[in-house]
Amino acid sequence: MSGLRSSQVAAAAGVNLQTLRYYERRGLLTEPERSLGGHRLYPPDTVALLNVIKAAQRLGFTLDEVAELLDTGRRRHLTTDLRQRAIDKFTEIDTRIADLMAIRAALTDVVDARCDSLTNCTCADCPIPFLTIGTADRSQGEPA
Numbered sequence: 001m002s003g004l005r006s007s008q009v010a011a012a013a014g015v016n017l018q019t020l021r022y023y024e025r026r027g028l029l030t031e032p033e034r035s036l037g038g039h040r041l042y043p044p045d046t047v048a049l050l051n052v053i054k055a056a057q058r059l060g061f062t063l064d065e066v067a068e069l070l071d072t073g074r075r076r077h078l079t080t081d082l083r084q085r086a087i088d089k090f091t092e093i094d095t096r097i098a099d100l101m102a103i104r105a106a107l108t109d110v111v112d113a114r115c116d117s118l119t120n121c122t123c124a125d126c127p128i129p130f131l132t133i134g135t136a137d138r139s140q141g142e143p144a
Contacts, residue, residue, distance in 0.1 A: 003033060003041030013050035028053055028067055060089050 010017050020040075023029045029049065032040040049070075056066045069082065109127035116122055 006040050009042045009046050012047045
């Protein structure tokens with residue numbers, strides 16, 4: 001039997017051993033053969049596959065999406081429109097960028113207003129609706 005042991009694959013692909021096991025459980029990697037001593041023996045193309053998985057993740061694809069793309073690719077009779085999936089990612093990324101820009105603008109307002117506390121801010125015109133914890137008037141019998 002020949003193949004690469006787990007540590008060799010992990011080192012060559014720049015991942016840790018737990019990542020290999022996790023990808024096996026997720027079905028991204030097929031379960032490797034075992035040596036007579038019980039060691040996992042991966043085919044040499046496993047390193048290239050791991051590099052593809054990591055590249056897809058850097059492009060914003062989730063592991064579920066990567067698994068689906070790989071599964072479709074393994075079944076040659078099915079076609080995967082990677083281009084369309086990339087276009088769909090544009091929309092997702094643009095939405096995330098807009099959300100982050102809104103958060104940045106709100107944080108800029110907090111910094112500009114010189115806010116000093118989330119719960120009892122003393123700045124003028126605080127942009128954050130704050131709550132004075134523990135000081136609100138309560139009727140008798142209401143929990144604190």
